[in-house]
Amino acid sequence: MRDQAPVLLRGVSYAYGEGELRRPVLRAVDLTVGPGEIVLLTGPSGSGKTTLLTLIGALRAMQEGSAAVLGRELMGADEAARVALRRRIGFIFQHHNLLGFLTARQNVAMALELDPALRERERLARAGAMLEAVGLGAHADRVPAQLSGGQRQRVAVARALAGSPGLVLADEPTAALDRASGGEVVRLLRDLARSRGVPILMVTHDPRILDIADRVVALEDGRIVAAHAGAADRGGPPPLSAAAARG
C-alpha cells in the first residue's frame, strides 16, 4: 500500500552551501502523499517548504534520504531521468508563467507537445476541452495579456492538468490573486484533480484555502512539526463552487 503512494519521502535532508557556509534547510523529512490526496504544506518563510517542493518536483538533485515520486526513486537520479519524471507532474506557480506570445489554447497545448503520440489537432482539441473544464472555453484564443489575473491562473491550472499528470505540485497559486479569484482557482484545481484522482501537494500561506485540504502539513526549520486533517471530507458532497462549475 505504501509503495503505491505517489509521493513517499524518507529521511530527506537538504543543505545549501559548502563547508562552514553549509546551511541545512531540510532535516530528515518524512512525508507521504497518498493516491488522490490533497496535502497543503504550510510554514514560515525559510522553513524549507519550497525546497521540499522542488525536490519532489525533480527540479533539484537530492542530497540525502530517499524520495520515491510516482514510483521513481529520485536519490541519485540523473538529469534525463528527472526531466522524464517532470513530464508526469503538473506544476502551478505563484505567477501564471504563461507564454505571452501564445493563446490560452496554445499555452495549454504546450503541455501536450511532449507526447509524440498526439497529433496537432488532438492536442488543440484536448487543450480546448481542458479550457472548457476551467470555464474559459470562450477565451481559448486570447493571449494572456487579454485575460484577467484569475483567468490566467486558471489557464495555468488547465496547462498543469492537460498532460494527465500523476501528481500536481502548486506553489502559492493564490499569492498573486485577490481573495475571490484565488479561492475560485484553488477550488477549481481541487475539483478537477479530485475527479481525476490526481494528488495535489500545495505550498501556501493563505489561511483562506486551508479548507480544501485532506491534510495540512506544517514545516518549521526544516522539520515537519504538525500534521492534521484538513477541513475537506473526501466522501462528502462537493462544495458550492464546484457544483456551480459543473452546472
Add this chain to the structure above:
Amino acid sequence: MNEIAAAPKLLPWAPERTGEVPPAAAGGLAPDGRGGGPGWTRSLALPLRLAWRQLRAERARLFSALAGVMFACVLVFMQLGFRAALFESATSLLSAMRAELFLMHPLTTASFRPEPLPRARAFQTLALPEVAQAVPVYMAQVSWRNPETGARRMIQLVGFDMEAGAMRFPGLEAVAEALKRPDTVAFDLRSRPEFGDIPGLLARAGGAPLKVEAGNREVEVVGLVEIGASFGADGNMIANEVNFRRLVPQRRASNTDLVALRLVPGADPRAVQARLREILPRDVAVLTHEELVAHERRYWEEATPIGFIFGFGSAMGLIVGMVIVYQILFSDIAAHLREYATLKAMGYSDGYLVRVVMGAALILAGLGFVPGAALSAALYGLVGEATYLPLGMTPGRAVLVFGLIFAMCAAAGLLAVRKLRDANPADMF
C-alpha cells in the same frame, strides 16, 4: 451507447461530465514511455514553430533583427563581389587570349608588370610539330592624354600580331585591318571614363580620323574593342607589333612579354607543355591557359593586401551581424526566462530549448538572407555601372553567403543559448 462512443472522442477522460474517476487517467500517466510516432516533428518542427511564434510576437524586435541580418548579408555580398570582380577583371585580358600554351618569364608576377623574355624563345617552340603558331604579346603602361580635358593617365597598351588570331576581344576583327596602318590603336570601350568619351568622339567624328596623344606620340584611334578595366589597368588599348614599338621606343625588339602558343588541332597541351619544358632554357615558364589565369589571380590574392582587405571586410560584416542577432536572441531569452524555466519544469529538456533558440537563429538567417540577396543584386547593378567592374550575382556566391549568414546566426544562437542556464526551474518556486 451513443454517449459511451462519443465521449472518448471528445475527451477521453471527460470526468467532469460524469463525475466519475476515470480508470484511463492512470494509463495516461506515462507519456514518456511511448515510442514511435513522427520523431522529427517533435524534435525539430515543434521547436521551430515555437521559435517562429515567439519571433512573430514582437514585430519591432523581429524587424530590427532582420535588418541586422540583411546588413551583414549586403556587406558580405558586396565585399565578396568586389573581390571576385577584382580577380575577374585582373584576368580579363588573359582570359581573352585564345591559345593553349603560354611562355612567360618565370619572374613575372603580374601581367601589367611583366618581366621581358627573349623573343627568340617564341620561335624555338616552333621546333615542335605540335606548335602551329607562336605569337609574341607585348604589354606596357603608357601615358594617355584625355582628348577632351588634356589630363594624362596611364593606360595599358597591348601589342600583338592581329592576324595570328591569338586574341578574341569583341570588335577585334572589325579593326584588325585598320590597325595595320602606322600609328593606329584601338581603344577599350570599357576603360574608365577618365580617358575621355572615346566612343562618343568616334561617333561624332563620323569617319574623320580621331587623333589622340599616347606615349608622347600622336596616334589615331581607329576603332573600339571590349576588354574591361581592371585593378591593374584603368584602361586598355591595342596596337600591332610595329606601332607598339613606335609608342614604346625604349623597348628592345628582341624582347617580348608573353608568348601565346597555338597548337595544331588534336595536340595534347599537357604533353606539349612537358616537351617544351625539356627543350627550352630555364628563363621561360611554360603555362597552360588555366595556369596563366591562376598565376595572375594568385598575385592579387596573395601578393597584394586587396584580397585580404575584402576578406576582412566580409568578416567584419559577419561579426556585426552576429552581434545584432545575438543581442536579439539574448534579450528574447532574458525577457522570457520565467517562461523558459516553466517549460523546463514541465519536462522540456535543455536540448529542446536549445533547438528553440537555434530555430529562431536560423529563421532569422533565412528571412534576412532573401531581401539581403535581392538588395545586393540591385546594388551590384548600381555599383558595377559606377566602377566599371564586372559585378554580378552568381549562384555559387549566393550559396556561399547563405552558408556564411547561416553560420553567423548559428554562432549567435550558440552564444545566446548560454543564457538558458539562467532559466533554472528550481528558482521558480
